[in-house]
Amino acid sequence: MELYDYLALDNDEQWDVLWDEGVYLTSYKSIxxxxxxxxxxxxxxxxxxxxxxxxxxGMGVFVEGKKLEKYLIEGKIVIT
Incomplete structure (x- = not known):
């Protein structure tokens, strides 16, 4: 599935695809x-x-940019 295909889905379908096809990478905690x-x-x-x-x-969908930066160490995502 490509990004625009995902964004074209309704909210419930997006959650279904996330839980069925999404691969957990890492997490980040704020206060x-x-x-x-x-x-x-x-x-x-x-x-x-x-x-x-x-x-x-909620959820946010992106390819790169500021939202991704908090997960990067030395330019790479640290998978936990």
């Missing part, structure tokens, strides 16, 4: 949120979770 990074083919999906309420707040 009150946790972020989990998944890969689907050539793009990434970041799932934002509220740590205090243990609920999913």
């Amino acid at each position: 009150d949120c946790s972020y989990r990074l998944y890969a689907i083919n050539k793009f990434y999906v970041e799932v934002e979770m509220c740590v205090t309420r243990d609920i999913i707040l």
